[in-house]
Amino acid sequence: MSTAADLLPKPFAEWFAQRGWSPRPHQIALLEKASEGRSALLIAPTGAGKTLAGFLPSLVELAARPKRSRRPGIHTLYISPLKALAVDIARNLETPVAGLQLDISVETRTGDTPAHKRQRQKLAPPDILLTTPEQLALLLSNPDAPRFFDTLETVVLDELHSLVTAKRGDLLSLDLARLRQLRPSLRVVGLSATVAEPDDLRRWLMPQQADAPPNLADLVIVKGGATPDVAILPTENRIPWAGHSAVHSMDAIYAAIKASHMVLVFVNTRSQAERIFQELWRINEDALPIALHHGSLDVGQRRRVEAAMAASSLRCVVCTSTLDLGIDWGDVDLVVNVGAPKGASRLAQRIGRANHRMDEPSRAVLVPANRFEVMECTVALEASLTGAQDTPRLRTGALDVLAQHVLGMACSAPFSADALYAEVTSAAPYAGLDRESFDRVVDFVATGGYALKSYERFAKIRAGKDGLWRISHPAVAQQYRLNVGTIVEAPLLKVRLASRRNGGPIGMGGRVLGEVEEYFAEQLAPGDTFLFGGLVVKLEGIRDNVVVVSRTHDEAPKVPSYNGGKFPLSTYLADGVRRLLADESSWSRLPDQVSDWLRIQKEASVLPGADQLLVETFPRGNRFYMVAYPFEGRLAHQTLGMLLTRRLERAKLRPLGFVASDYALAIWGLGDMGGAFAKGNPALGDLFAPDMLGDDLDAWLAESYLLKRSFRSCALISGLIERRHPGREKSGRQVTISTDLIYDVLRSHEPDHILLRATWADAATGLLDVARLSDMLMRVEGSILHQPLDHISPLAVPVMLDIGKESVAGSAADEIIRENADDLVREAMGEAYLGTFAGGGLPAGIPRS
Amino acid sequence: MIFRQTALEMHAAEARPAEWAVAGMRLTLTVEGGLHLAEASTLVVADLHLEKGSAFAARGQMLPPYDTAATLKRLAALVRRLKPARVIALGDSFHDRGAGGRLGEADRAALTALTEATEWIWVAGNHDPEPPRGLGGWATSELSIGPLTFRHAPRPGRATGEIAGHLHPSARIVGRGRSVRRRCFAANGERLVMPAFGALAGGLNVLDAAFHPLFEGRAFHAFMLGTDVHPIAGRKLVGEARTG
Structure with a gap:
């Protein structure tokens, strides 16, 4: 075992000492790993000096070899998920490089790097290059890649826990596999926040082999610092039954802001951020500098807020997850989390924003916006004290990303399918990829991969006599470069204030307020x-x-339905909430209002056991209702609602609609569901039988707009459709052909096409959350508790209040049109006109209601 | 949300078409997007855009090679149901001049069977000024039946009795926090613009400026294609975020 003195050269040790620091054990541990040439995963909480630990071995190594004696070339590649983070790190590295007078060049390369600088970087690469996954993919697709990377020793991956959860992580894993081909001795260092399954990340960092035990990187863990000081914000006011605005707690939040120096108020959605910002200013009697930060605001506006934060001239920023990642924003001394935490790890990362020094406790308060959220917050609070984690498991590599990568590799050099397959499956997310699927992806890249082979003459890549695949034309490479990346941005529309003078027509001259997603504008x-x-x-x-x-003096906006955010609550928190609900002795941890509510529920209806699924049925008005409480998140509930209503339809119970929340699902209809279940016609067990995920799901999916949305993203990432075309560069919105139409044609003619498989895989874990629904249906088999009631139960109130407020999309498009379809043909065209029809009367197609 | 039978479960024959009159001539607007003149035993379809998929494939975007088959299958079913003596293909029947050469064997046979079974008229469009050879039918730039004139591109200004295609009208309405967009016929009592029939042919919102010379303000109806054909008053329609 080497000592710190062996590993840390004297100038470095002195530099640490001058600053009153001493190297931390994990920094030394990483030096040791580097000296042994071993890859490692460093898990450390915020503020532990993670980034310096990652770079220290490279700095030491580069300092030992003076520039003149080195071959020019990249020694260390640093990849971060955010452009801003790369720039931030470059600035932070200047301190040791300048302080130690090291002859080391550090540069960034992002989408914003000007062309001349990129060109220079290719000719004279820096020692340390800081970049993003997309830029790495571009560099690797260049025929020059082997030369460019031939001095590479180390790759540092920052915020690894965040990178691996999305398609960008898949792309990065493939690029890492390619880097390893180019530099077999490559050392990879992953920097991560605390995660539930460190072994997943350790595996992700290393090359894997089929039928061999998992190959794991070494692990260095920094134990969490002080236990955070977290509480649920008490309120004197009535806790709402439903909703997400937390208006009842505004006074208490404001008081907390007044008592602190700098507060971050985290919320889940943009509209929540807007609402809370407005409410805080309504009561901001001291005119505290309170700012707003979310991804839809104008970039200039966001930069001003960030600068003001760094200059400590703000007291509070209301923000969404755009401020989640590891950028150092200065001295935040309190984090307020409004609404549902959604996940224990997610909350822990937010809490970590308060106090960037790891030996002092972070301070945070949780503000539940409704009664179910009180329970969720209670469970999340305990998790944050015990350090429980619920980050997701490693994903299976997406096939659309693989298609993009295959084309990129063909642009770089001719490839043999055997060799590329071996390389691809060495990446952990693709370790389970079978050869047939791989070959189908290659075929897809070449000609679209259709059973009908009519595009051979248009092939983008072709296998030559030597068996190697190469691009058929240089334009293909150009096309690839314009379309690289896995982030399919929701098309954005500018929001502009109209200029209206003296009641005249509305002009376009007003200022731009920011941007909204197209789907938001659509509704x-x-x-x-x-x-x-x-x-x-x-x-x-x-x-x-x-x-x-235009501006309006309306105090209460008709906020269009925009519910609690896109993340469902984690299975870990869901499990905790179910157990809290089942165990009356644990209710003492809840505010009286909430425990009273549960007690009344127990008297008026029943409370389910932790492993049971409660289904209540009751009549109300001239409708019959059924409310189920699976606690599996809104997406899974929405899918469940779609499938159950199909079955209820077949059972002639005439369902009319449903609404889903994170916790419950309410379905209503004209048939007496409670009576039918009691007679076993159908039995609840049959209604909830897991086989609903078979045919019913297929039939529903045929028309699901959710699947079409997933398909669009797969079509763009895989390169089926171009985002931008050489010569006429298009923005995301201007895709020249409707992917919905392509989807319809493909689904009816080749339902097992590789891209539909990719779409399905996305939707199953994403918008439809079928995977989670399936787990739930298995879990509750034989444990469904039916409670027939005469009227609505206390527990059902929240989800019933959502009826009419939350919109659920689905197959009812025709119904919406029908509501607008008019009798106005008559009104607009006149009765006499209609009389000109031979048969007289109303034209067909007009409702005769 | 409210449940009704979905398009798949509903047989096209049960779907309710809409009826309308242009220049006093009675027309049936079918859910498939065809226009039926029962009195003249004539079926009109516009903008088939056959071989659009392969046109994109030639430029490196490998769209499914099934659009021609899908379009022809739908058209053949409509012909079987209505049994017209005459079919008018109202221009842009082929996506480009090379489309005829790219037609697959089966699609060519299906198309020829259609043109042989009825009197088949190719009206010239901007994508296909001349129809490919050897596919049957006869070609014209425009055509009249009674008070109606059939041409590919509508003429700006008043045009009594004009039936045209070219613009691919689609309509959008907003309700219950959702937006619904469908292909549509756009019509008043004097003229009618047909929806595109082709499987991969996109749509242009009827509130787009391209329609302004054709209808006065919003004094027209959009007949949206769904499980039925739904007549929607112009003033209830919503414009498009994605214009141009």
Whole structure:
């Protein structure tokens, strides 16, 4: 075992000492790993000096070899998920490099790097290059890649826990596999926040072999610092039954802001951020500098907020997860998390924003916005004290990403399918990929991979006589470079304030407030009011990709349905909430209002055991209702709702609609569901039988817009559709052909096409959350508790309140049209006109209601 | 949300078409997007855009090679159901001039069977000024039946009795926090613009400026294609975020 003195050269030790620091054990541990040439995963909480630990071995190594005696070339490659993070790190590295007077060049390369600088970087590469996964993919697709990387010793992957959870991580894993081909002795260092399964990440970092035991990187763990000081914000006011705005706690949040220096208020959605920002300013009697930060705001506006934060001139920022990642924002001394935490690890990372020094406890308060969220917060709070983690398991590599990679590799050099297959399956996410699927992906890249082989003459890549695949034309490489990446941005529309003078026509001259997602704009009708940029605005119209709004004095905007956010609550928290509900002795941890509510539920209905699924049925008005409480998150509940209503339809129970929350699902209809279940016609066990995931799911999916949305993203990532075309570069919105139409044609003619497989895999874990639904159905088999009631139960109130507020999309498109379909043919065209028809009367197609 | 039978479960024959009159001539607007003149035993379809998929494939975007088959299958079913004596293909029947050469064997046979079974008229479009050779039918730039004139591109200004295609009209409405977009016929009592029939042919919102010279303000109806054909008053329609 080497000592710190052996590993840390004297100038470094002195530099540490000058600053009053001493090297931390994990920094020394990483030096030791490097000296042994071993790859490692460093897990450490925020503020532990993770990044310096990652770079220290490279700095030491480079310092030992003066520049003049080195071959010029990249020694260390650093990859981060955010451009901003790469820039931030470059700045932070300047301190030791300048302080130690090291002859080491450090440069960034991102989408913003100007062309001339990129060109220079290719000719004279820096010692340390800081970049993003997309830029690495581009560098590797270049025929010059082997030369460019031939001095590479180390790769440092920052925020690894965040990178591996998405398709970007798949792309990065493939690029890492390629780097290893180029440099077999490569050392890889992963830096990560605390995760549930460190072995997953250790495996991710290393090359894997079929039928061999997992190959794991070494592990260095820094134990968490002080236990955080977390509490649920008490409130004197009534805790709402439903909703996400937490208005009842605004006074208490404001008081907490006043008592602190700098507060981050985290929320789950943009509209929540807007609402809370507005509410805080309404009561901001001391005119505290409170700012707003979310991804839809104008970039200039966001940069101003970030600069003000760094300069400590703010007291509070209300923000969404755009501020989640590891950028150092200065001295935050309190984190307020409004709404559902959704996951224990997610909450821990947010709490870590408070106090960037790991030996002092972070301070945080949780603000549940409704009663179920009180339970979720209670469970999350305990998790944060015990350090429980619930980060997701490693994903299976996506096939659309693989398609993009295969084309990139062909652009770099001719490849043999055997060799590339071996390389690809050495990446942990693709270790389980079978050869047939791989070959189908190659075929897809070449000609679209259709059973009908009519595109051979248009092939993008072709296998030559030597068996090697190469691009058929240089334009293919150009096409690849314009379309690289796995982030399919939701198309954005600018929001502009209309200039209206003296009641005249609306002009376009007003200022730009920011951008909204197209799908958000789509659900607005002219005249609708909503919150944006801290203002209540009214939609005037949408013109030329601009959402034109005007100011309105309306105090209460008709906030269009935008529910608790896209993340479902984690299975870990769901499990905790179910157990809390089942165990009356644990209710003492809940506020009286909430425990009273549960007690009344127990008297009026029943509380399910931790392993049971409670289904209540009751009549109300002239409808019959069924409310189930699976606690599996809104996405899984939505899918369940779709499938159950199909079955209820077949059982002639005439369902009319449903609404899903993170906790419960309510279905209503004209048939007496409770009576039918009691007679076993159908039995609840049959209704919830897991086989619903077979045919019913297929039939529903045929028309699901959710699947079409997933398909669009797969079509773009895989290169079926171009985002941008050489010569006429298109923005995300201007894809020239509707992917919905392609989907329909493909699904009816080749339902097992590789891209539909990729789409299905996405939707199963994403928008449909079928995987989770399936686990739930298995779990509750034989443990469904039916409680027939005369009227609504206390537990059912929250989800029932959502009816009419939350919209659930699905196959009812025709019904929406029908509501708008008119008797107005008569009104507009006149009775006499209709009389000209031979048969007289109303034209067919017009409802005769 | 409310449940009704889905498009798949519903047989096209049970679907309710809409009826309308242009220049006093009675028309049936079918859910498939065809226009039926029962009195003249004529079926009109516009903008088939056959071989659009292969046109994209030639430029490196490998769209499914099934669009021609899908379009022809739908058209053949419609012909079987309505049994017209005459079919008018109202222009842009082929996506480009090379489309005829790229037609697969089976698709060519299916198309020829159609053109042989009825009087088949190819109206010239901007994508296909001349129809490919050897596929049957006869070609014209425009055509009249009674008070109606059939041409590919609508002429700006008033045009009594004009039936045209070219613009691929689609309509959008918003309700219950959702947006629904469908292909549609756009019509008043004097003219009618047909939806594109081709499987991969996209749509242009009827509120787009391209329609302004054709209808006065919103004094027209969009007949949206769904499980039924739904007539929607122009003033209820919503414009598009993605114009142009």
